[in-house]
Amino acid sequence: MSVTRIAIVTSDAGIEYDVDLPLIVDALRADGLTVETVLWDAPAAAWERFDLAVIRSTWDYVERLDDFLVWADTTGVRTRLWNPAPVIRWNSDKHYLRALAQREVAVVPTRFLEPGTQFTPADFTQADGVVVKPSVSAGALDTARYEPGRHEDAARHAQMLLNQGRSVMVQPYLPRVAEGERALIFIGGGFSHAIRKDPLLTEPGVIDNDRVPHLGVAPYQPTKEEIRTALAALAAIPSPKAPLFARVDLVLNNIGEPVVLELELIEPNLFLQSSMEGLRHFVDAVTARAGASAGCPQLGLDGFC
Structure with a gap:
């Protein structure tokens, strides 16, 4: 009988702070699966030896987005990556x-400003203020809200991000x-x-x-x-x-x-620590994907059989 091998993909920060990570690993192993926790940027990782690679806490990807997307594309043709690389690419930018x-x-009404966009502080005027954030971000990185009347401060925040070559989102504060x-x-x-x-x-x-x-x-x-x-x-x-x-x-x-x-x-x-039922759902879904992987002779470019 072949052994089903699963990589739970994380980062240095994930290893230290992801409270769900040990719960996932222990629950999958309890179901008889061979599981390893692997850093996404581990230089010697042989992804082809896994039937499935499940991204969990790659929490530094925003700071190295181009590298991460290349990793997802290449890993997605060496094993089954969930979520798949095309989905990751689409979701990596809040456009x-x-x-x-x-x-x-x-959705929350959103205006996107691209580098080179012309605007005035008046563009940041909303009845209840605005939120300014980069379009590539996680954990509210480089994000702030501004009260009504502080539209010049909001404009300066946006210009700072644009000067760094980053796209900017402007949303009304709700x-x-x-x-x-x-x-x-x-x-x-x-x-x-x-x-x-x-x-x-x-x-x-x-x-x-x-x-x-x-x-x-x-x-x-x-x-x-x-x-x-x-x-x-x-x-x-x-x-x-x-x-x-x-x-x-x-x-x-x-x-x-x-x-x-x-x-x-x-x-x-995924707040699995707060929901043991959610943890069971996650383990069952991973097990099902791993079983499908075992019967997949060749991956397509989209990450599917």
């Missing part, structure tokens, strides 16, 4: 919010985020569990890259409308198959409707 909006998914962000986790294409967490941008005008990204995490029962909005976002993913894992972050707009803040398909925290 995907524009694609969601074009599919009539309810005050009902104070009621909490909702994170809906989908595993194997189906809804698994959800959490609510406290908002991040509590101090206006401050770029704090050392902030703790997930505060006040608590189990949450999403509404039917929130589930529908999340499913609409998942349906817009340009992939022939459902992702192995996905997290849809929602907030409420000013009339109480859920809108997509982010759709995370690369290395989101």
